[in-house]
Amino acid sequence: MTDKPPIPDHHIPVIVGIGEIVDRPKEITDGLEPLDLLERALQRAEADAGARLISEVQSLDVVNFLSWRYRDPERLLAQRLGITSAHCYYGPVGGESPIRYIHEAAKRIARGECTVAAVCGAEAQSTATKADRAGVKLPWTPFAHDVEEPKRGAAFQKPLAVKLGVFRPVTVYPFYEAASSAHWGQTPHQAMAESGTLWSRYSEAAAQNPNAWLKRRYTPDEITTPTAENRLIAWPYNKLMVANPSVNMGGALLLTSLAKARAAGIAEDKLVYPLGGASAEEPRDYLLRDQFHESHPQNAVLKAAMDLAGGDGKKFDAIELYSCFPCVPKMARRTLGLSADVRPTVTGGLTFFGAPLNTYMTHAACAIVRRIRGGDKLGLLYGQGGFVTKHHALVVSKIAPRDALAQETSVQAEADRNKGAVPQFITEASGKGKVESFTVLYGRGGDVEHGVVMLRTEDDRRTLARIPASDEGTLGHLLNMDRTPVGSLGDITMAADGVPEWRVA
Template sequence: MSHALTPDRIPVIVGIGEVTDRPKDWTQGLEPLALMAAALAQAEEDAGAGLIARLDSIDIVNQVTWPYAAPAAQLCERLGIAPARAVYGPVGGESPIRYLHEAAGRIARGESTVAAICGAESQSTLGKARKAGIDLPWTPKAEKPARSVRASEFANEMAIRHGVFRPITVYPFYDAATAHHWGQTPDEALAESGGLWSRYSSVAATNPYAWLGRDFTPEAITTPTADNRLIAWPYTKLMVANPTVNQGAALIMTSLGAARAAGIAEDRLIHVWGGAAANEPRDYLARDHFHGSHAQDVVLETALGLANGSGFDALELYSCFPCVPKMARRTLRLGADVMPTVTGGLTFFGAPLNDYMTHAACAMVRRLREGEGVGLLYGQGEFVTKHHALVLGRQPAEADHLTGPYSVQAAADARRGPVPAIVEAAAGKARIETHTVIYDRDGAPTHGVVILRTADGSRTLARVPAADTVGIALLTAPERYAIGLTGEVRQAEDGLLEWRPN
C-alpha cells in the first residue's frame, strides 16, 4: 500500500452512456459499431465536456454479433479520433471490469489522461434477419473473420462427448455441489435461486435500459412451463442469461485534476479504488472441488478489504446463473435477502454477451451519484473460471491500490487442494460428486450427466440414459441430492461411460 495519489493521478469515471435499441422496424436495428458510437456520445454528453476528441485510450469489449475486419480501427474512424491505444479485447464476462481496472491503473501511473471502455451486441436484430433470410445493410464483415476461441477448444474431451462443455450444462454442476455443501435440499436451493432472481428482476423492472422490464415472482422463475422450459437441471429458461438483445454501453474516465479543469461537477465524479483478479484452471474437470471457487473467494475477500471491511452500499454480483451470486454473497458474508444488483441481471436486464458488466458499471455510477458510498462490481467469465472485482466510491480512496499489480492468483493457488486423476475408462463402483440432467426443447430429458469418483479416487464423467427413469428421478429428486450416492459404472456400446444406481 502506498500513499494516496495526487489529483492528476486519481482516476474518476466522468461519463456513462447506454443504448437499448428496439426499432419498430427491426430491419432498421443498429449494428454494434453504431451502438458503441451512440453510447460513447451519450457518455460524453453525460460528462458535460468534450472528451471523445481527447481520448488517448479506448478498449472495446469482444463482440459476437458481427465479425468486423478491425473493430477498434473502424470505431475510431467513425468517431474521427486516433488514440494512441485502441484495443479490441478477448472473450470474457469479466473483461469490462478488467478494462476499467486497467484504464484506472494507467491514469494512476500517468500513462493515460482520458480513457474509454465500450461494447455492444445486436443479437436480436441479427436473429430476426437470419430467420427472415435477409442481409442486413451493415458495415461489411471481414473477408476472413478472426476465429473466436470456442469452449470446445479448452474443454476436456470427455466433457465434449457427454455434452457438458457449454455454460448452461456446466454451471448446474456447481449449483448442485454448492447447495449440497451448504446443507440444502434441492427444493431449498431452488427457493433461494428463485428469490434471488426475483430481486434481480425487480431492479430490471425499474431500469429504462433493461430488455425484459418486468418483475417476476420466484415461483414464475423456477416453475417449468411451456414458456419457461427446463434447460439443464435445476435451471429453467428464466434462470439463465438472455443474449438475444440489442444493447450498447460506454464509460469515459479521466483524472480528478483533468475533470476539474474541464469543469465537470464534483458530484458527477465516481472514484475507482482498486480491485483484484484470479482464475480457476480452465478445464473445469481439473479443479479440486465444485462446491466453491478459490479464485472467487480470494478476489471478493480482497475487494472487501479495500472497502475497509465495512462492506458495500451497492452491489453487482455477476448473474449468468444463480450459483454465481449465491456463492459470492456467502463469501461476502451477506444475508439471503441481499439486493445483489443495481442493473437487473443477465436474464432480465439482458445479456449482451461479454458486455453486461459495462452496463453494470454505468448503473453503479448512477447509483453512487445518488448518494451511496461504496460499490462493488464483480464479473466472471467462462465456467466459474475468470473472476474480477472492482471497488468504486463517491470519495477518493484512502490509499493507492492502482499503480501496482492486481492479480491475487498466488493466494488462490495456495488454497487449492489436490486434484484427482481424470480417467476416461472406469468400471465398477463409483460415487457421484455432482450432477445434472439436460433437457430438449420440449422439456423432456435427453440424458443425465454425473461427475464421479471411482474406487481409487479418480474422477470421470458418465451418462445416465433418459430411459433409466430411476436414475433420472434420483438426479432430479426435490428432497435430496444424488451427491454421495454409489452406483455401477460401465462402458456403453457407443464408448461412453454410463452410471446406474445400485
C-alpha cells in the first residue's frame, strides 16, 4: 500500500491575516460607519499578514449587518478597496455565517477557484442607537430606505407565538434552557449556578481581550442576581446573560493558498490551516422541532468536528462555543464531552466581548488564530444562528492537513435521522396540559408581564399558553428554584381574547 501523494500547495488553504477594530468615538458624529469599519479591519488584516493582498482578493464575503442599510454593500466595499472579485457576496442574517464564509472561502481555494479570499463583518449599533436617541444626523453613506430589511424572528413564527411575545431570541432560548436543565436532572438553582459560573469564565476571557467591549471579570453572583442594572428580561435570563449588540466593531480575515502565502513571503508562524467542518440546521419555525432539551443539528455538527480531532473533544486546545445565551454552550460542551470546568471561549462571549450581531464569530476566528499562532495546536470554532437554528463548525490547526479539504460539509442527513416525531401544533386547547418548557417575561421595571408555557395536551399535541401576572400561584410554581416545573400538569382554558391560559393543578 502506497502513501497518498501530498496535496499541492496551491490547493491547501491557509489563514494568513486577521484584523479587528473597535470604535469608541467621543462625539457621536465621529463614529465610523460599517463600511469604514470593514475597510479598516481588512487593512489591519493585510498589515498582519505582512504582504500586499487586498488588491488581489478574488473572493469577498461580507457578513450581514443590521445597524445601517446599504444597497449592495459588498459592491461598495469592493469599490473602496479597488478590487473586482469573481465571488462578491453579502449574505443573509445568521450568527453562524462568518464560520460558513471562512469555510467556503477555504473550499474555493482548495478547488483552485481563487488564491486570495477575504471574509469581513462590522456593526456600528452603539453609534447608530445614540444618534437616533439624540436626534443627530450621521455623516454616513445615506441610509438605503428602499432596501428591504432582512426577515428575522417574527417573520417565521406562528401567530400565537408572536402574540405571546415568544418570537425574539431572548424569549425563545429560555425554552431550551428550561427543557435541557430538566433533562439533565438539574434543579433550576443548579442550572442557574452553572450559567453564572460559565458566564463568569466568558467574562474572564473578555477581560484579557484588548478588543472586548466590557473588559472586566464578573462574578457568578453578579451575573445571576437581578438588580436595576442587571434586570430580568425573560426567565431565567438577566441582562448580563444575554448578547450585547450595542457595540461598534469590525473584523476581517484573509486567506490564501499555501503556495501564494509562500510566494508572498508570509512568515510560516502566521499560517493557520482550516482542516474542515460541518453544517446543519433546524426549521426556522421553532415550534416544528421534536423537543427542546437538545439540538440534533448541533450534535451532528459538533460530532463531525470531533471526528476531525480523532473523535475526542478534549483534543481541542482552543475552543469557541457560540454564547448568545447560556443554553447553547451548555448543550455543546456536553456533546463534546468537556468537563464543567472548561472555559469554552478565546474571545469573551456575546455579553462581554460584545455582540456585533451576525459577525461575533469573525472576531472569534481572529482570536483563535492568535491562539494557534501562540502555540495551541488545534482549534474549534462553533457558530450558531437564529433560535438554535443554523449551525456551522470549523476546525483549524497549526499543522498543515494531510488530506484535501472535504467539499461536502452538510451533516443534515445525520441530524434528521435523529429527529423524533414533531407534535401537531394547535392554537385552541382545553383539558389537561403538561409543561414541555416555559419562560416568564418581565417589563423594564422588573415586574412580571406574563408567563408562557409550552404544553403537551392529553392527546400529545403541542400548544403555547399564557399565565397572567395575576396568577401568583402558577407563577410561583414556574419560578420555584428547587424543583423544575417541566413535566407538571395543569388545566388549559381559553381566555376571552382567544389565547390558551394554563393554571397549575
